Amino acid sequence: DQQVKQNSPSLSVQEGRISILNCDYTNSMFDYFLWYKKYPAEGPTFLISISSIKDKNEDGRFTVFLNKSAKHLSLHIVPSQPGDSAVYFCAASGRGSSNTGKLIFGQGTTLQVKP
Amino acid sequence: GAVVSQHPSWVICKSGTSVKIECRSLDFQATTMFWYRQFPKQSLMLMATSNEGSKATYEQGVEKDKFLINHASLTLSTLTVTSAHPEDSSFYICSATHARDTQYFGPGTRLTVL
Numbered sequence A: 001d002q003q004v005k006q007n008s009p010s011l012s013v014q015e016g017r018i019s020i021l022n023c024d025y026t027n028s029m030f031d032y033f034l035w036y037k038k039y040p041a042e043g044p045t046f047l048i049s050i051s052s053i054k055d056k057n058e059d060g061r062f063t064v065f066l067n068k069s070a071k072h073l074s075l076h077i078v079p080s081q082p083g084d085s086a087v088y089f090c091a092a093s094g095r096g097s098s099n100t101g102k103l104i105f106g107q108g109t110t111l112q113v114k115p
Numbered sequence B: 001g002a003v004v005s006q007h008p009s010w011v012i013c014k015s016g017t018s019v020k021i022e023c024r025s026l027d028f029q030a031t032t033m034f035w036y037r038q039f040p041k042q043s044l045m046l047m048a049t050s051n052e053g054s055k056a057t058y059e060q061g062v063e064k065d066k067f068l069i070n071h072a073s074l075t076l077s078t079l080t081v082t083s084a085h086p087e088d089s090s091f092y093i094c095s096a097t098h099a100r101d102t103q104y105f106g107p108g109t110r111l112t113v114l
Helices: none
Strands: A010-014 A019-025 A032-038 A047-049 A055-061 A062-067 A070-076 A086-093 A109-113 B004-007 B010-013 B020-025 B030-039 B044-051 B068-071 B078-079 B090-099 B110-112
Touching: A010 A019, A019 A032, A019 A086, A019 A109, A032 A062, A047 A055, A047 A062, A047 A070, A070 A086, B004 B090, B010 B020, B020 B030, B020 B090, B020 B110, B030 B068, B030 B078, B044 B068, B078 B090
Parallel strands: A010 A109, B010 B110
Antiparallel strands: A019 A070, A032 A047, A032 A086, A055 A062, A062 A070, A086 A109, B004 B020, B020 B078, B030 B044, B030 B090, B068 B078, B090 B110
């Protein structure tokens, strides 16, 4: 059972435009969400996170939106740059009393930003 | 801050040998470390959760006798792949966290078993 889903395996955008990466989850116990960026043969790099008490978090060019009722989150990158080309993973965690900090990852979306 | 290192970055070994991979948090104390495995073009699969000074918690389907995890200090966890076989060839990644905060990942270790 895939609890965190990224239904778009790839996305291609033009430099300077907005990139929107989507993620859906099924477990209502998740209350902390993160986005990671990953290059081939490297470990993921933390980008941005959001707690379930918020619906938006912004950090520079990156903004994460959370829609709890739809169990959906998205990562907006604007303006997109060629260096943003990578695989993006969303991840979710439940921070309740029994939580171990374990993250559940989506399948990833490969973003290509064309010059 | 929040730097996690792994060693070695890649290793090639013969079938039947054991391989140890180290994961270190360089600038913070990691109460919990996680070990993941990634197959080509697939997501990260959590193998086990490791808390300092206690036994690791393995995910379903992961053989604890094959993948030995030791978390001896707040800055070091090791994963030993025992009696490695070609099907164990993969990209192994660790992450570290403090107080269930954001997980920071190491650069990964590419294991190839001949």
